[in-house]
Amino acid sequence: MTSPWRRAVRLALLALPLLAMPGTVLAQGGQPPSQACRRQCEAQIQGSAPRDMQVCLIRCSAAEDFLARQRRAGTPEASGRGAAPGGRDTAARGALSLVAYAGPLPATGLAISRRVDRPTAHRTAQWDCYRRSGQRACRLLMETEQRCIAVARSVRGLGLVITNDPNTYQVLSYGVGDGPDTATAQGVAMRDCAARQQPGTICRMAMSRCG
Known part of the structure; x- marks a missing residue:
């Protein structure tokens, strides 16, 4: 959906x-x-x-x-306030969701929620990303009801070698993907990243999660 x-x-x-x-x-x-x-x-x-x-x-x-x-x-996903457990909004929450948030570029803050109801997914991913981004507001990359979600980064090296250390690269853009399994979601994310790539950059898988 x-x-x-x-x-x-x-x-x-x-x-x-x-x-x-x-x-x-x-x-x-x-x-x-x-x-x-x-x-x-x-x-x-x-x-x-x-x-x-x-x-x-x-x-x-x-x-x-x-x-x-x-x-x-006044929706919970925008305000960050979820309904109380067992409250009247429970039935309205519908299918479970996975969401991904990223901090402002070129920061490397990134978070993917667990596969839960939408208000909880948005609230927890926003807060996790906020902490990882030096307490700066994050933006929504993707929301999906698929089982898996993945995020790839287009990065430019700041030295001779790009490692997992964020001090060795600069993030220029993100690619996102979803699907029924990890391989599918990651494949879509890498293709989306490649479509946004700039000269002198490479796409690397940053994070994926399945619920």
């Missing part, structure tokens, strides 16, 4: 041909993208074509718009 966030992103991408002028990017609702989105995309799309920047800004703005609408509606 496709999540509302991913549907919002697809709808935003369909709006690309409607941009009035080259270099002019409008967020959801015809508003300019936020400064947070601009900073995030400038760090992520360094040296890429203007259209890549437009795609990044539209994706980021779609995600912000979705979360803003969820906050206005």
Whole structure:
């Protein structure tokens, strides 16, 4: 099942041909993208074509718009407040979810939730990512009801060798994937990462989880 966030992103991408002028990017609702989105995309799309920047800004703005609408509606996944165990929201939570969050680039903070109800998945992944990112707000990479989720990183080495030490590389972008098993999710994530790759970078699997 496709999540509302991913549907919002697809709808935003369909709006690309409607941009009035080259270099002019409008967020959801015809508003300019936020400064947070601009900073995030400038760090992520360094040296890429203007259209890549437009795609990044539209994706980021779609995600912000979705979360803003969820906050206005008071939904638990946006506010970070889950319903009490056994409360009346239990039945409304529906299928179990896996979510992945990442810190602002080029930080390496990353977190994937356990496969639980949506409010708990969002709350725990956001908090875990927040701690790993030096107490900076994280953004949603993916939400899925599939059994497995994976995140790959496009990185550029800062020295002769890239190791697991984050001081040896810089993160430029992420690729995400989901599927019924680890191999499928990781394969999708690596292909998504490769599609966003910049010259002089490599894609490496960063994290995966199955519920």
